[in-house]
Amino acid sequence: MATAGGKRERTRRHIYECALRLFREKGYSGxxxxxxxxxxxxxxxxxxxxxxxxxxLVGEASRYLGEAWASFERALGVLPAISLLRHYIEFLFDNMVAPEISAPMLDDFRQTFSGNMAPGTGPGTMHYHATEIIIRAQDEGDVTSLTSADMLAHHAIRLVILYRTSPIGTPNETKALLWRLFYLGAQSTD
Structure with a gap:
Protein backbone atom coordinates (compact mmCIF):
# COMPACT_ATOMS: atom_id res chain seq x y z
CA MET A 1 0.00 0.00 0.00
CA ALA A 2 2.89 2.37 0.71
CA THR A 3 3.93 1.96 -2.91
CA ALA A 4 0.46 2.83 -4.20
CA GLY A 5 0.32 5.90 -1.93
CA GLY A 6 3.79 6.96 -3.08
CA LYS A 7 2.82 6.58 -6.72
CA ARG A 8 -0.36 8.58 -6.12
CA GLU A 9 1.65 11.41 -4.53
CA ARG A 10 4.22 11.37 -7.35
CA THR A 11 1.45 11.52 -9.96
CA ARG A 12 -0.29 14.33 -8.09
CA ARG A 13 2.96 16.28 -7.81
CA HIS A 14 3.76 15.66 -11.50
CA ILE A 15 0.36 17.02 -12.54
CA TYR A 16 0.89 20.10 -10.37
CA GLU A 17 4.40 20.75 -11.72
CA CYS A 18 3.17 20.43 -15.32
CA ALA A 19 0.26 22.78 -14.55
CA LEU A 20 2.62 25.30 -12.96
CA ARG A 21 4.86 25.29 -16.07
CA LEU A 22 1.81 25.98 -18.23
CA PHE A 23 0.53 28.70 -15.88
CA ARG A 24 3.91 30.44 -16.22
CA GLU A 25 3.80 30.17 -20.02
CA LYS A 26 0.11 30.77 -20.77
CA GLY A 27 -1.25 32.26 -17.55
CA TYR A 28 -3.66 30.59 -15.18
CA SER A 29 -6.80 31.58 -17.08
CA GLY A 30 -5.25 30.63 -20.43
CA LEU A 57 -4.57 22.80 -7.64
CA VAL A 58 -4.44 25.55 -4.98
CA GLY A 59 -4.30 22.82 -2.35
CA GLU A 60 -1.31 21.19 -4.02
CA ALA A 61 0.45 24.55 -4.36
CA SER A 62 -0.16 25.15 -0.66
CA ARG A 63 1.12 21.68 0.33
CA TYR A 64 4.18 22.09 -1.88
CA LEU A 65 5.04 25.42 -0.25
CA GLY A 66 4.09 24.00 3.15
CA GLU A 67 6.86 21.39 2.81
CA ALA A 68 9.39 24.13 2.15
CA TRP A 69 8.07 26.17 5.10
CA ALA A 70 8.34 23.16 7.45
CA SER A 71 12.04 22.80 6.57
CA PHE A 72 12.60 26.54 6.98
CA GLU A 73 10.80 26.55 10.32
CA ARG A 74 12.94 23.68 11.64
CA ALA A 75 16.07 25.62 10.69
CA LEU A 76 14.83 28.65 12.68
CA GLY A 77 14.77 26.70 15.91
CA VAL A 78 12.52 27.53 18.84
CA LEU A 79 11.04 31.03 18.66
CA PRO A 80 8.12 32.81 20.29
CA ALA A 81 5.03 32.35 18.13
CA ILE A 82 4.81 36.04 17.25
CA SER A 83 8.37 35.98 15.84
CA LEU A 84 7.62 32.79 13.97
CA LEU A 85 4.49 34.38 12.52
CA ARG A 86 6.52 37.28 11.13
CA HIS A 87 8.98 34.80 9.57
CA TYR A 88 6.00 32.94 8.10
CA ILE A 89 4.60 36.07 6.43
CA GLU A 90 8.02 36.99 5.03
CA PHE A 91 8.62 33.41 3.83
CA LEU A 92 5.25 33.32 2.10
CA PHE A 93 5.94 36.67 0.42
CA ASP A 94 9.36 35.49 -0.81
CA ASN A 95 8.38 31.98 -1.91
CA MET A 96 4.80 31.91 -3.13
CA VAL A 97 3.99 31.32 -6.76
CA ALA A 98 4.19 34.54 -8.77
CA PRO A 99 1.22 36.85 -8.14
CA GLU A 100 0.13 36.74 -11.76
CA ILE A 101 -0.50 33.03 -11.16
CA SER A 102 -1.49 32.93 -7.48
CA ALA A 103 -4.05 35.77 -7.56
CA PRO A 104 -6.23 34.34 -10.40
CA MET A 105 -5.69 30.82 -9.04
CA LEU A 106 -6.95 31.84 -5.59
CA ASP A 107 -9.85 33.82 -7.09
CA ASP A 108 -10.88 30.77 -9.13
CA PHE A 109 -10.57 28.62 -6.01
CA ARG A 110 -12.89 30.92 -4.06
CA GLN A 111 -15.43 31.08 -6.91
CA THR A 112 -15.36 27.33 -7.48
CA PHE A 113 -15.50 26.21 -3.87
CA SER A 114 -17.38 29.21 -2.37
CA GLY A 115 -17.13 29.01 1.40
CA ASN A 116 -15.64 25.50 1.39
CA MET A 117 -11.93 26.05 1.89
CA ALA A 118 -11.22 22.39 2.71
CA PRO A 119 -9.46 21.61 -0.61
CA GLY A 120 -6.78 24.20 0.25
CA THR A 121 -6.52 23.93 4.02
CA GLY A 122 -5.61 20.37 4.93
CA PRO A 123 -2.60 19.11 6.87
CA GLY A 124 0.72 20.34 5.56
CA THR A 125 -0.72 23.32 3.67
CA MET A 126 0.43 26.87 4.28
CA HIS A 127 -2.98 27.59 5.79
CA TYR A 128 -2.49 24.72 8.24
CA HIS A 129 0.94 26.03 9.29
CA ALA A 130 -0.37 29.59 9.70
CA THR A 131 -3.27 28.36 11.82
CA GLU A 132 -0.94 26.38 14.08
CA ILE A 133 1.35 29.39 14.60
CA ILE A 134 -1.59 31.73 15.23
CA ILE A 135 -3.05 29.35 17.82
CA ARG A 136 0.30 29.43 19.63
CA ALA A 137 0.41 33.24 19.38
CA GLN A 138 -3.12 33.38 20.80
CA ASP A 139 -2.10 31.09 23.66
CA GLU A 140 0.93 33.32 24.33
CA GLY A 141 -1.38 36.38 24.37
CA ASP A 142 0.17 38.18 21.38
CA VAL A 143 -2.68 37.66 18.90
CA THR A 144 -6.36 38.25 19.57
CA SER A 145 -8.47 35.26 20.47
CA LEU A 146 -11.62 37.18 19.48
CA THR A 147 -11.07 36.07 15.88
CA SER A 148 -10.56 32.41 14.97
CA ALA A 149 -7.06 31.27 14.08
CA ASP A 150 -8.52 29.88 10.84
CA MET A 151 -9.88 33.31 9.83
CA LEU A 152 -6.62 35.05 10.76
CA ALA A 153 -4.68 32.51 8.68
CA HIS A 154 -6.89 33.25 5.65
CA HIS A 155 -6.38 36.97 6.27
CA ALA A 156 -2.58 36.65 6.46
CA ILE A 157 -2.36 34.64 3.23
CA ARG A 158 -4.70 36.92 1.29
CA LEU A 159 -2.85 40.01 2.55
CA VAL A 160 0.45 38.60 1.28
CA ILE A 161 -1.10 37.81 -2.12
CA LEU A 162 -2.51 41.34 -2.40
CA TYR A 163 0.79 42.99 -1.59
CA ARG A 164 2.77 40.62 -3.82
CA THR A 165 0.48 41.75 -6.64
CA SER A 166 0.88 45.45 -5.77
CA PRO A 167 4.05 45.90 -3.71
CA ILE A 168 4.77 49.14 -1.88
CA GLY A 169 8.45 50.06 -2.29
CA THR A 170 11.17 47.43 -2.11
CA PRO A 171 10.40 43.82 -1.17
CA ASN A 172 11.75 44.46 2.36
CA GLU A 173 9.63 47.59 2.72
CA THR A 174 6.57 45.68 1.52
CA LYS A 175 7.22 42.81 3.94
CA ALA A 176 7.60 45.29 6.83
CA LEU A 177 4.31 46.93 5.84
CA LEU A 178 2.61 43.53 5.56
CA TRP A 179 3.73 42.63 9.06
CA ARG A 180 2.51 45.94 10.49
CA LEU A 181 -0.87 45.62 8.74
CA PHE A 182 -1.38 42.05 9.84
CA TYR A 183 -0.18 42.56 13.40
CA LEU A 184 -2.10 45.80 13.95
CA GLY A 185 -5.29 43.98 12.96
CA ALA A 186 -4.52 40.81 14.87
CA GLN A 187 -2.70 41.90 18.02
CA SER A 188 -4.30 41.02 21.27
CA THR A 189 -6.41 43.60 23.04
CA ASP A 190 -8.31 40.92 24.96
Whole structure:
Protein backbone atom coordinates (compact mmCIF):
# COMPACT_ATOMS: atom_id res chain seq x y z
CA MET A 1 0.00 0.00 0.00
CA ALA A 2 2.89 2.37 0.71
CA THR A 3 3.93 1.96 -2.91
CA ALA A 4 0.46 2.83 -4.20
CA GLY A 5 0.32 5.90 -1.93
CA GLY A 6 3.79 6.96 -3.08
CA LYS A 7 2.82 6.58 -6.72
CA ARG A 8 -0.36 8.58 -6.12
CA GLU A 9 1.65 11.41 -4.53
CA ARG A 10 4.22 11.37 -7.35
CA THR A 11 1.45 11.52 -9.96
CA ARG A 12 -0.29 14.33 -8.09
CA ARG A 13 2.96 16.28 -7.81
CA HIS A 14 3.76 15.66 -11.50
CA ILE A 15 0.36 17.02 -12.54
CA TYR A 16 0.89 20.10 -10.37
CA GLU A 17 4.40 20.75 -11.72
CA CYS A 18 3.17 20.43 -15.32
CA ALA A 19 0.26 22.78 -14.55
CA LEU A 20 2.62 25.30 -12.96
CA ARG A 21 4.86 25.29 -16.07
CA LEU A 22 1.81 25.98 -18.23
CA PHE A 23 0.53 28.70 -15.88
CA ARG A 24 3.91 30.44 -16.22
CA GLU A 25 3.80 30.17 -20.02
CA LYS A 26 0.11 30.77 -20.77
CA GLY A 27 -1.25 32.26 -17.55
CA TYR A 28 -3.66 30.59 -15.18
CA SER A 29 -6.80 31.58 -17.08
CA GLY A 30 -5.25 30.63 -20.43
CA UNK A 31 -4.53 27.07 -19.31
CA UNK A 32 -7.25 24.42 -19.51
CA UNK A 33 -7.47 21.05 -17.82
CA UNK A 34 -6.94 19.55 -21.29
CA UNK A 35 -3.68 21.52 -21.63
CA UNK A 36 -2.51 20.21 -18.26
CA UNK A 37 -3.39 16.63 -19.21
CA UNK A 38 -1.47 16.92 -22.47
CA UNK A 39 1.57 18.42 -20.72
CA UNK A 40 1.51 15.71 -18.03
CA UNK A 41 0.80 12.92 -20.56
CA UNK A 42 -2.25 11.76 -18.59
CA UNK A 43 -5.92 11.26 -19.32
CA UNK A 44 -8.61 13.64 -18.09
CA UNK A 45 -9.83 10.80 -15.87
CA UNK A 46 -6.42 10.66 -14.17
CA UNK A 47 -6.51 14.41 -13.62
CA UNK A 48 -9.94 14.18 -12.01
CA UNK A 49 -8.89 11.28 -9.78
CA UNK A 50 -6.38 13.67 -8.22
CA UNK A 51 -8.13 17.05 -8.51
CA UNK A 52 -11.86 17.72 -8.59
CA UNK A 53 -11.32 20.95 -10.58
CA UNK A 54 -8.46 23.03 -11.94
CA UNK A 55 -9.04 25.32 -8.96
CA UNK A 56 -8.21 22.45 -6.58
CA LEU A 57 -4.57 22.80 -7.64
CA VAL A 58 -4.44 25.55 -4.98
CA GLY A 59 -4.30 22.82 -2.35
CA GLU A 60 -1.31 21.19 -4.02
CA ALA A 61 0.45 24.55 -4.36
CA SER A 62 -0.16 25.15 -0.66
CA ARG A 63 1.12 21.68 0.33
CA TYR A 64 4.18 22.09 -1.88
CA LEU A 65 5.04 25.42 -0.25
CA GLY A 66 4.09 24.00 3.15
CA GLU A 67 6.86 21.39 2.81
CA ALA A 68 9.39 24.13 2.15
CA TRP A 69 8.07 26.17 5.10
CA ALA A 70 8.34 23.16 7.45
CA SER A 71 12.04 22.80 6.57
CA PHE A 72 12.60 26.54 6.98
CA GLU A 73 10.80 26.55 10.32
CA ARG A 74 12.94 23.68 11.64
CA ALA A 75 16.07 25.62 10.69
CA LEU A 76 14.83 28.65 12.68
CA GLY A 77 14.77 26.70 15.91
CA VAL A 78 12.52 27.53 18.84
CA LEU A 79 11.04 31.03 18.66
CA PRO A 80 8.12 32.81 20.29
CA ALA A 81 5.03 32.35 18.13
CA ILE A 82 4.81 36.04 17.25
CA SER A 83 8.37 35.98 15.84
CA LEU A 84 7.62 32.79 13.97
CA LEU A 85 4.49 34.38 12.52
CA ARG A 86 6.52 37.28 11.13
CA HIS A 87 8.98 34.80 9.57
CA TYR A 88 6.00 32.94 8.10
CA ILE A 89 4.60 36.07 6.43
CA GLU A 90 8.02 36.99 5.03
CA PHE A 91 8.62 33.41 3.83
CA LEU A 92 5.25 33.32 2.10
CA PHE A 93 5.94 36.67 0.42
CA ASP A 94 9.36 35.49 -0.81
CA ASN A 95 8.38 31.98 -1.91
CA MET A 96 4.80 31.91 -3.13
CA VAL A 97 3.99 31.32 -6.76
CA ALA A 98 4.19 34.54 -8.77
CA PRO A 99 1.22 36.85 -8.14
CA GLU A 100 0.13 36.74 -11.76
CA ILE A 101 -0.50 33.03 -11.16
CA SER A 102 -1.49 32.93 -7.48
CA ALA A 103 -4.05 35.77 -7.56
CA PRO A 104 -6.23 34.34 -10.40
CA MET A 105 -5.69 30.82 -9.04
CA LEU A 106 -6.95 31.84 -5.59
CA ASP A 107 -9.85 33.82 -7.09
CA ASP A 108 -10.88 30.77 -9.13
CA PHE A 109 -10.57 28.62 -6.01
CA ARG A 110 -12.89 30.92 -4.06
CA GLN A 111 -15.43 31.08 -6.91
CA THR A 112 -15.36 27.33 -7.48
CA PHE A 113 -15.50 26.21 -3.87
CA SER A 114 -17.38 29.21 -2.37
CA GLY A 115 -17.13 29.01 1.40
CA ASN A 116 -15.64 25.50 1.39
CA MET A 117 -11.93 26.05 1.89
CA ALA A 118 -11.22 22.39 2.71
CA PRO A 119 -9.46 21.61 -0.61
CA GLY A 120 -6.78 24.20 0.25
CA THR A 121 -6.52 23.93 4.02
CA GLY A 122 -5.61 20.37 4.93
CA PRO A 123 -2.60 19.11 6.87
CA GLY A 124 0.72 20.34 5.56
CA THR A 125 -0.72 23.32 3.67
CA MET A 126 0.43 26.87 4.28
CA HIS A 127 -2.98 27.59 5.79
CA TYR A 128 -2.49 24.72 8.24
CA HIS A 129 0.94 26.03 9.29
CA ALA A 130 -0.37 29.59 9.70
CA THR A 131 -3.27 28.36 11.82
CA GLU A 132 -0.94 26.38 14.08
CA ILE A 133 1.35 29.39 14.60
CA ILE A 134 -1.59 31.73 15.23
CA ILE A 135 -3.05 29.35 17.82
CA ARG A 136 0.30 29.43 19.63
CA ALA A 137 0.41 33.24 19.38
CA GLN A 138 -3.12 33.38 20.80
CA ASP A 139 -2.10 31.09 23.66
CA GLU A 140 0.93 33.32 24.33
CA GLY A 141 -1.38 36.38 24.37
CA ASP A 142 0.17 38.18 21.38
CA VAL A 143 -2.68 37.66 18.90
CA THR A 144 -6.36 38.25 19.57
CA SER A 145 -8.47 35.26 20.47
CA LEU A 146 -11.62 37.18 19.48
CA THR A 147 -11.07 36.07 15.88
CA SER A 148 -10.56 32.41 14.97
CA ALA A 149 -7.06 31.27 14.08
CA ASP A 150 -8.52 29.88 10.84
CA MET A 151 -9.88 33.31 9.83
CA LEU A 152 -6.62 35.05 10.76
CA ALA A 153 -4.68 32.51 8.68
CA HIS A 154 -6.89 33.25 5.65
CA HIS A 155 -6.38 36.97 6.27
CA ALA A 156 -2.58 36.65 6.46
CA ILE A 157 -2.36 34.64 3.23
CA ARG A 158 -4.70 36.92 1.29
CA LEU A 159 -2.85 40.01 2.55
CA VAL A 160 0.45 38.60 1.28
CA ILE A 161 -1.10 37.81 -2.12
CA LEU A 162 -2.51 41.34 -2.40
CA TYR A 163 0.79 42.99 -1.59
CA ARG A 164 2.77 40.62 -3.82
CA THR A 165 0.48 41.75 -6.64
CA SER A 166 0.88 45.45 -5.77
CA PRO A 167 4.05 45.90 -3.71
CA ILE A 168 4.77 49.14 -1.88
CA GLY A 169 8.45 50.06 -2.29
CA THR A 170 11.17 47.43 -2.11
CA PRO A 171 10.40 43.82 -1.17
CA ASN A 172 11.75 44.46 2.36
CA GLU A 173 9.63 47.59 2.72
CA THR A 174 6.57 45.68 1.52
CA LYS A 175 7.22 42.81 3.94
CA ALA A 176 7.60 45.29 6.83
CA LEU A 177 4.31 46.93 5.84
CA LEU A 178 2.61 43.53 5.56
CA TRP A 179 3.73 42.63 9.06
CA ARG A 180 2.51 45.94 10.49
CA LEU A 181 -0.87 45.62 8.74
CA PHE A 182 -1.38 42.05 9.84
CA TYR A 183 -0.18 42.56 13.40
CA LEU A 184 -2.10 45.80 13.95
CA GLY A 185 -5.29 43.98 12.96
CA ALA A 186 -4.52 40.81 14.87
CA GLN A 187 -2.70 41.90 18.02
CA SER A 188 -4.30 41.02 21.27
CA THR A 189 -6.41 43.60 23.04
CA ASP A 190 -8.31 40.92 24.96
Missing amino acids: TSVGDICAEASISRATFFIHFSEKAA
